[in-house]
Amino acid sequence: MMRTRPLKVALLGCGVVGSEVARIMTTHADDLAARIGAPVELAGVAVRRPSKVREGIPAELITTDATALVKRGDIDVVVEVIGGIEPARTLITTAFEHGASVVSANKALLAEDGATLYAAAEEHGRDLYFEAAVAGAIPLIRPLRESLAGDKINRVMGIVNGTTNFILDAMDTSGAGYSEALDEATALGYAEADPTADVEGFDAAAKAAILAGIAFHTRVRLDDVYREGMTEVTSADFASAKRMGCTIKLLAICERAADGESVTARVHPAMIPLSHPLASVREAYNAVFVEAEAAGQLMFYGPGAGGSPTASAVLGDLVAVCRNKLNEATGPGESAYTQLPVSPMGDVVTRYHISLDVADKPGVLAQVATVFAEHGVSIDTVRQQGKDGEASLVVVTHRAPDAALSGTVEALRKLDTVRGVASIMRVEGE
Ligand SMILES: NC(=O)c1ccc[n+]([C@@H]2O[C@H](COP(=O)([O-])OP(=O)(O)OC[C@H]3O[C@@H](n4cnc5c(N)ncnc54)[C@H](O)[C@@H]3O)[C@@H](O)[C@H]2O)c1
Numbered sequence: 001m002m003r004t005r006p007l008k009v010a011l012l013g014c015g016v017v018g019s020e021v022a023r024i025m026t027t028h029a030d031d032l033a034a035r036i037g038a039p040v041e042l043a044g045v046a047v048r049r050p051s052k053v054r055e056g057i058p059a060e061l062i063t064t065d066a067t068a069l070v071k072r073g074d075i076d077v078v079v080e081v082i083g084g085i086e087p088a089r090t091l092i093t094t095a096f097e098h099g100a101s102v103v104s105a106n107k108a109l110l111a112e113d114g115a116t117l118y119a120a121a122e123e124h125g126r127d128l129y130f131e132a133a134v135a136g137a138i139p140l141i142r143p144l145r146e147s148l149a150g151d152k153i154n155r156v157m158g159i160v161n162g163t164t165n166f167i168l169d170a171m172d173t174s175g176a177g178y179s180e181a182l183d184e185a186t187a188l189g190y191a192e193a194d195p196t197a198d199v200e201g202f203d204a205a206a207k208a209a210i211l212a213g214i215a216f217h218t219r220v221r222l223d224d225v226y227r228e229g230m231t232e233v234t235s236a237d238f239a240s241a242k243r244m245g246c247t248i249k250l251l252a253i254c255e256r257a258a259d260g261e262s263v264t265a266r267v268h269p270a271m272i273p274l275s276h277p278l279a280s281v282r283e284a285y286n287a288v289f290v291e292a293e294a295a296g297q298l299m300f301y302g303p304g305a306g307g308s309p310t311a312s313a314v315l316g317d318l319v320a321v322c323r324n325k326l327n328e329a330t331g332p333g334e335s336a337y338t339q340l341p342v343s344p345m346g347d348v349v350t351r352y353h354i355s356l357d358v359a360d361k362p363g364v365l366a367q368v369a370t371v372f373a374e375h376g377v378s379i380d381t382v383r384q385q386g387k388d389g390e391a392s393l394v395v396v397t398h399r400a401p402d403a404a405l406s407g408t409v410e411a412l413r414k415l416d417t418v419r420g421v422a423s424i425m426r427v428e429g430e
């Protein structure tokens with residue numbers, strides 16, 4: 001039976017995502033009410049610029065005082081789509097203290113200090129939902145927290161940043177320049193307020209921390225995630241990748257160690273074979289592979305960024321939280337009971353593609369091969385292209401620990417015959 005008294009929602013932030021949340025809440029009000037079992041009412045919208053015209057939002061709902069809004073006491077759900085650490089963190093914890101549940105899209109905050117948010121939610125018996133924080137519209141957090149709660153997840157690997165996938169795809173397929181592609185991604189509402197978070201891998205690293213934490217039931221913070229951005233990927237790297245039957249993607253990879261005693265989380269550009277499903281993820285789409293012991297391989301694919309796809313995930317959470325409220329229940333809280341240590345990048349084992357500029361003379365290849373052997377890194381293939389006494393040497397290795405590869409590269413740089421290390425890229429997905 002439908003409850004007539006509405007559930008009240010406070011919206012914090014009315015930018016790319018917030019404006020879409022408000023629009024869908026208004027246009028789909030009847031359907032949302034029917035699905036929840038009570039009407040949902042937008043009771044206040046906190047913004048920074050009140051003078052801006054916001055179509056469909058009554059002026060009397062607009063306020064610049066987000067703190068007063070979350071303290072009102074009659075608010076059932078606070079939707080936080082401001083982003084950043086503060087004031088978002090204080091607003092969320094204040095919302096819990098004043099009886100509201102929270103839906104947030106804020107991966108930066110969850111990765112930096114999710115523990116504080118979970119603790120405040122638990123202390124006050126409220127919900128914290130954040131489907132939009134990882135891979136936008138793609139249902140991923142809920143499947144990991146709920147559908148796969150009975151399984152053991154060993155690996156999560158995916159493309160979780162739309163902006164950088166858009167740029168890399170453009171560089172690969174149309175030869176577009178980096179800044180031109182970034183401008184387009186920003187205009188389409190994919191990029192963060194400061195796109196450095198996207199291109200330097202901070203956004204993907206935050207998502208990796210959240211995914212690893214949920215997948216492995218352990219606390220993983222942004223600082224635990226190894227991170228390399230994609231600003232140094234060149235057209236020469238793409239040409240090299242093509243020769244190997246690969247493309248280049250910015251990947252987030254979270255793994256449980258073979259002995260099950262530790263985990264790793266990392267974000268970096270990597271070559272993947274064109275035959276791998278992640279290679280065909282185009283534009284700003286995201287895709288995430290999950291490997292679970294009983295389920296096997298699962299792939300989640302869809303729009304990972306943009307106002308309306310992200311609003312879809314926020315509204316799904318809003319419906320879930322409202323249903324919980326009516327049932328006087330709460331959804332899942334933090335699950336970090338395993339407390340596994342997060343190992344450093346040096347322990348990660350993978351394959352490498354290394355491009356060297358060397359002198360084209362007898363014995364150079366043998367010298368280079370010896371350095372790899374001395375560091376216990378086994379070579380899979382070598383390709384040499386010579387020109388005017390100089391040569392480019394491309395070495396692809398078998399699987400080796402990252403620390404061994406770093407040692408190899410350091411030693412290679414010291415050889416007189418090695419003029420430079422043009423690029424080092426990991427090779428994944430084989
Ligand atoms: N855009 C996307 O594709 C996307 C996807 C997934 C998650 N997110 C996340 O959603 C959140 C919002 O992203 P966005 O793209 O809408 O950003 P945005 O910059 O378009 O919107 C944020 C809005 O919050 C407002 N704001 C800032 N401080 C405020 C305050 N103290 N009080 C009231 N309003 C304040 C800003 O003026 C701005 O309008 C971020 O956490 C982001 O990481 C965005």
Ligand SMILES: N[C@@H](CCO)C(=O)O
Nearest residue numbers: 161162163190192305
């Ligand atoms: N800036 C992010 C938004 C989605 O989290 C991206 O490009 O994927």
Ligand code: NA
Nearest residue numbers: 131134136138
């Ligand atoms: Na999602």
